[in-house]
Amino acid sequence: MKFIKFLVPNLLALVLAFALNGELTIGDKNLPPMGPLLSPFTGFWQNAESKEITWNPDVKLDGLAGSVTVQYDARRVPHVFAQNDEDLYYMQGYLTAQDRLWEMDFITRYASGRISELVGERGLKLDRTNRRMGIAYAAEQAAAHINDNPTSKMVLERYTAGVNAYIASLSDGSLPLEYKIMNYKPELWSAYKTTLLLKYMANNLSGWDKDFEYTNAYNLFGKEITDLLYPDRPAGIDPIIPAGTPYNFPVEALDTPKYTIAKGVFISSEFDGPIRENLGSNNWAVSGSRTNTGFPLLASDPHLGLNLPSIWYEMQLTSPSVNVYGATLPGSPCVIIGFNADAAWGVTNAGMDVRDWYTIKLLSNDKYLHDGAEKPIVYRYDTIRVKGAADFIDTIRFTHFGPVVYDERFDQNGNTTPLALRWTAHDASDELMTFYGLNRAKTHNDYLKALNYYYCPGQNFVFASHAGDIAIRQQGHFPKKWPEQGRFIMDGSTSDFEWQGFIPFDQNPQVKNPPRGWVSSANQHPADSTYPYYFCGYYEYDRSRRINELLGEDRKYTVEDMKQFQNDNYAYYAKDLVPFLMENVNDLNLNPGQKEVWELLKNWDYNYTADSRAATAFEMIYDTLMVLVWDELQPYDEKGLDAPTGYVTIQVMKAHPEHALMDYKDTRPIEDAADMLNMAFLAGAEKYQDWKANNGKEPEWWQYKNTTVAHLVPFFKAFSRPMIHMGGNKHILNATDGTHGASWRMVVSLEDEVKAWGVYPGGASGNPGSYYYDAYVDTWAAGEYYELLFLKAPVQNETIQFTQTFSK
Amino acid sequence: MKFIIVTLAIAAVAFGVQLVLPWWSLALVAFLIGFVSNLSGWAALAAGFLGSGSVWALYAFLLNSGNNSLLSHKMAALFGVPSSALLMVPISALIAALLGGFAAAGGRNLKQLVTSK
Numbered sequence: 001m002k003f004i005k006f007l008v009p010n011l012l013a014l015v016l017a018f019a020l021n022g023e024l025t026i027g028d029k030n031l032p033p034m035g036p037l038l039s040p041f042t043g044f045w046q047n048a049e050s051k052e053i054t055w056n057p058d059v060k061l062d063g064l065a066g067s068v069t070v071q072y073d074a075r076r077v078p079h080v081f082a083q084n085d086e087d088l089y090y091m092q093g094y095l096t097a098q099d100r101l102w103e104m105d106f107i108t109r110y111a112s113g114r115i116s117e118l119v120g121e122r123g124l125k126l127d128r129t130n131r132r133m134g135i136a137y138a139a140e141q142a143a144a145h146i147n148d149n150p151t152s153k154m155v156l157e158r159y160t161a162g163v164n165a166y167i168a169s170l171s172d173g174s175l176p177l178e179y180k181i182m183n184y185k186p187e188l189w190s191a192y193k194t195t196l197l198l199k200y201m202a203n204n205l206s207g208w209d210k211d212f213e214y215t216n217a218y219n220l221f222g223k224e225i226t227d228l229l230y231p232d233r234p235a236g237i238d239p240i241i242p243a244g245t246p247y248n249f250p251v252e253a254l255d256t257p258k259y260t261i262a263k264g265v266f267i268s269s270e271f272d273g274p275i276r277e278n279l280g281s282n283n284w285a286v287s288g289s290r291t292n293t294g295f296p297l298l299a300s301d302p303h304l305g306l307n308l309p310s311i312w313y314e315m316q317l318t319s320p321s322v323n324v325y326g327a328t329l330p331g332s333p334c335v336i337i338g339f340n341a342d343a344a345w346g347v348t349n350a351g352m353d354v355r356d357w358y359t360i361k362l363l364s365n366d367k368y369l370h371d372g373a374e375k376p377i378v379y380r381y382d383t384i385r386v387k388g389a390a391d392f393i394d395t396i397r398f399t400h401f402g403p404v405v406y407d408e409r410f411d412q413n414g415n416t417t418p419l420a421l422r423w424t425a426h427d428a429s430d431e432l433m434t435f436y437g438l439n440r441a442k443t444h445n446d447y448l449k450a451l452n453y454y455y456c457p458g459q460n461f462v463f464a465s466h467a468g469d470i471a472i473r474q475q476g477h478f479p480k481k482w483p484e485q486g487r488f489i490m491d492g493s494t495s496d497f498e499w500q501g502f503i504p505f506d507q508n509p510q511v512k513n514p515p516r517g518w519v520s521s522a523n524q525h526p527a528d529s530t531y532p533y534y535f536c537g538y539y540e541y542d543r544s545r546r547i548n549e550l551l552g553e554d555r556k557y558t559v560e561d562m563k564q565f566q567n568d569n570y571a572y573y574a575k576d577l578v579p580f581l582m583e584n585v586n587d588l589n590l591n592p593g594q595k596e597v598w599e600l601l602k603n604w605d606y607n608y609t610a611d612s613r614a615a616t617a618f619e620m621i622y623d624t625l626m627v628l629v630w631d632e633l634q635p636y637d638e639k640g641l642d643a644p645t646g647y648v649t650i651q652v653m654k655a656h657p658e659h660a661l662m663d664y665k666d667t668r669p670i671e672d673a674a675d676m677l678n679m680a681f682l683a684g685a686e687k688y689q690d691w692k693a694n695n696g697k698e699p700e701w702w703q704y705k706n707t708t709v710a711h712l713v714p715f716f717k718a719f720s721r722p723m724i725h726m727g728g729n730k731h732i733l734n735a736t737d738g739t740h741g742a743s744w745r746m747v748v749s750l751e752d753e754v755k756a757w758g759v760y761p762g763g764a765s766g767n768p769g770s771y772y773y774d775a776y777v778d779t780w781a782a783g784e785y786y787e788l789l790f791l792k793a794p795v796q797n798e799t800i801q802f803t804q805t806f807s808k
Numbered sequence: 809m810k811f812i813i814v815t816l817a818i819a820a821v822a823f824g825v826q827l828v829l830p831w832w833s834l835a836l837v838a839f840l841i842g843f844v845s846n847l848s849g850w851a852a853l854a855a856g857f858l859g860s861g862s863v864w865a866l867y868a869f870l871l872n873s874g875n876n877s878l879l880s881h882k883m884a885a886l887f888g889v890p891s892s893a894l895l896m897v898p899i900s901a902l903i904a905a906l907l908g909g910f911a912a913a914g915g916r917n918l919k920q921l922v923t924s925k
Contacts, residue, residue: 005849006921010914013839016907017832035907038900039831040867044883045900048875172830177879181886718885769879 005220023183032181036172044180046173053802060807063090063161070095071800076140076764076772079316081794088319089155089333091806092190093162096313100330101166102176103309105186106712108193108331111200112136113384118182120387124196129269131208131382132396132410134403135199138426142195145428152432156191159333163189172487177768178713197331198432202425204304204456206457206476209355210538213642215488219263220639225661229633229644232484232536234651238544239528240460240472240521240603241509249507251532256482257626262359262489266419267412267640267744268533273627278741280397280735281348282543283462284520284551285470285515292556295750296464299562300337303735304743306709308719308774312744312761316791317439324393324439325756325790327744330766334435337744339756341790342442344748345423348521351537352457354425356485356499358401358492360418368399368418401492402426403416420492424477434475442470444512451475452505460521464749472519473510474526478503483534503533518551520544522733541647542572559757564749568733572638572663574576574606574618576650581621584674587680590793597621597685606735608701610727615701616691619729621684622646628683629676632661646731653677662782702726706738709761709777711768719768721761726781734783745785757785811855814845818859818908826863834860835911842915852916853909860908865901867875872897 020035037043053072066083068091073079078095082088096104109115113131115123130136146152166185179185209229217226234711280303288295304311312327317335326338339347363371366377378398383391397404401420408416430453437450438461447463451473454461458476463469479486479499490497509526511519522543526535550565551557578601590598604614626643633641644652652659657673664671664679671679691699702725711719728734728741735741746758757808761780765772779786789799818841822834838856852880872880872894880896889895 002917002921006914006917009853009910009917010839013835013907013910013914015823016903016910017835020903020907021830021832035831035903038864038896038903039826040864040871040900042831043900044879045868046877050869051876537906716886718882768882769875771876771878797869 025071027193032183037180043172044177044769047177047767049765049767049770051771055127055802055804057803058805061094061165062808063165064806064808067805069789069794070804070806071794072802072804073799075775075786076801077314077316077789078793079789080082080318082319085319085321085448085647086154086158088317088322089158090162090165092315092317092328092333093159094166094806095315096164096328097189098167099764100309100313101163102178102188103712103766104193104331106178107200108196111196111203112139113382116384116386116392118387121389124384124386124392125269127384128394128410131384131394131648132405133203133421134423134426135203135404136196137380138202139195139199141426141428142198142430143192146191146195146430146432148428149433151436152430155333155432156194157437159194160189160191162653167625169348174764178716180302191585194332197329199425201329202457205349206354207423208270208426209353210642211355211357211487211489212268212271212640215266216640217264217564218261218488219265220641227495228652228656229648230642231648232487233525234541234648236528237525237528237539237541238526238548240474240544241511241527241531242514242516243528245511245514245528247532249532254480254482254500259484259488262417262491264415265413265414265640266417266489267637269410269412270635271640280523280543280730280740282461282520282522282547282733283346283348284518284547285462285464285472286469286551286557287470287517290517290557292558293749294750295466296468296746297557297559297562298339298344298346298462298464298750299566299746300462301566301742301745302337304738306739306743306761308711308721308762308768309766310743310760312760312762314758314760314764318791322324322440323792325337325788326746327758327760329526332432334432335439338433338439338765339748339754340439340441341490341501341754342467343447343463344750344754344756345438345441345447345461345463346746347459347461348523350460350476350524350526351539352458352474352476352478352535353537355423356458356479357420357489358420358422358497359489360399360404360420361493362418370400373496381664399492403529419489424456424479425798427455427477429453429477431455443467444471447471460526462519462521463507464748464750466754469513470519471512472521473511474508475505476508478508478535481534481536484536485534487536507533508684516552516787520547520551522547525766540731541645543735545572546570546674546733559747559749559755563757563783563785565733566747569608571606571608571726571732573646573650574604574729577622578604578606578618580650580654581677581681586678593689594682594685597688600623608727608729608732610700610702612701612727613699615727615729616699617684617688621680624683624687625676625680628664628679629662631665705729707741708738708784709774710739721774721777724777724781742780745780747785754790756790758788758789759785811851814841814847815855815859816853816860817841818912819863822860822908823863832907834863834909838908838911839915842912843919845912845916847916849913849916853913856912857905857909859912861901861905864904865897868897868900894913
């Protein structure tokens, strides 16, 4: 009896301790180690920070040479004052890790194809895709190349040491929350991880193309229809470089082969059906002659996936060689978009196609055919660790083009044609030097020198200086191409289809101080047909027309104008489509529900404001219209096709209303564009009334759209901010849809004392338990800004909530 | 009186030990104090339960107040715990309480086993 009395409680204690010390699987639910997670000593309670900063004011760090002052302002943005650059970048690494360690660690694991380590087999396809695209390979190239430049080597080494000093200071309790829930530990940082992060961005911004979809269209419908649906240059584009800008350089003709296009159906592993394009970044600069202060204004709002922790981290970095403020990327040194006392810069994505695909003719296991000779294949064996399962070893072939992404090991719905990827992100480059240079740029010449380090992903760099210059250049390492080279999958067994060199940087599309007095970009075509080189890419048509309309008025512009334009909700595509729709829909026999929608559209000013019901109704009609008009292309996932852009759809409907493609196959009569509009209107109106009935409330745009700033891990919905009350949509300057939007809004007035305003949908801290995790979201959603505190030296006043000194 | 002293002792030592050792170290504390306590079996169980549980409850409550329940709300939502964020405090404390209770009773009963032949 005594033995049993001894045994029972001790056994219970042991079972409890063991069960709760590790992960538990109950049914289909996987629980994290609940003991450590719920312990107030080590668990999530330790991440429940108070709003007031309660840190040590005087921190000793072995890696520092001098003493560094860090001042946190009211929004907890760190302002760093170092006595030399070595200490500056060390502290940037340390402070970024303090707020964003989990995020930077997670993103670099993602980029290198290591998500399966955390989530098990469901991450395997994603990991294999990222590895086979060669993202890690590209990062390895870049990390090796950066070692050749003493400046970027120093910056990266110091940044790395700073991150690792922070990691070394962590205890079980101070570990970021996500590690505790997902039950793993941070890894030491390295220069390679920073290049992984930069390649993650390169993949985000240039790591996609439509070569497969265009090839499938070509094989299904022929050249004429392919060009109609996916034109290189549709009518009415408003390019970045104003029409009439001269291009005074000679261009040598390229050898142009007769195009042979790969046969078959190609469906990439990343294919997820036709989505309306998510591009959304804007930037512009207005010359001092057209502003109320007489000095230039610069605005930049890059749009990305809306995520928490934010992709941006605001900082001011000061040393004897630099004083710069702006948005940094957690994981990378320097400020990426920002300003200093003399100049400001911002970026939008170029969209230039810098990825081409080649069919590979394998001769044996280790040889492939090229120009009639055998070339060796280099093998790379990637071991993917999979949580809860055996390691997966992937064998990736490398050719002189780049990795063979698809082959018999990684097929496309049974199509095993080996396809190699040629992508500029794989080439060795040192983009860090661009940002190092821009952070210190005073003049237009400094800006150009900094840009010349920049290869990939192509970006439109806008620039303005206190001295009075405004400029924009589409910068990147862009291949010279003969017409239509790389629109389709090409034959890799001959060198005929390979790139024949690159456009010299000083011949990239660019303009300085154009007569019209402003420069702008919104992901549109960089130049018109007078630009001497052929280019193709993925472009936007609506926002460019809108911003150039807004900036083209004959008046003096103010900072308030810039803010208003970044939050402008006017939809050019609605302006293009609604009158056309109303002309073609016969409204005589509408029932009351349809009549309501009709009236909404009739009285609409084409603004996607948060509370607009017309915007919701139009959106429903528009989505339906796209499905009806392009029924011949569906099902998209079987045919591997992309839907034409909305811009092109409207043009085709207007120019070719009786084209065979307008017919809706499932109905007996032969329909034309007007029939499509009628059907879409009726179906959209029904959808509108159904939504109203099902949800019991008015379909205000923000409710239907559901803008969500989502935690990077989809499962962590509790750490996301759903249902944000705001307007905007794709193809609108305020390009905020459900999942994408302005990731940083900045306006800089380059007066004698530079002034700037900014906001992003997040907060300084990456900790979901911190007040500062999402503290800026409401300000951002309301279209409001914070005035950015640009300090010349440490100050003692109410703008600073906490000062910390770091020293050896 | 003895019960209160034992409970407080478990709480105080468990607090100190958990500042440096993993969460389950509270079981060792409760076990050892249970062993030397001279309480009845049920009383040892209760002292371990209250001593360990109260440390977690109070500490979690304190951290939660400083945080305005911001994170406990989110954690409750993450685990599908209904409505009240304050529920996360007793849920956490229950783990320590059960473990501490069993361990204290286990320690006390071990002593019974080895001393009374």
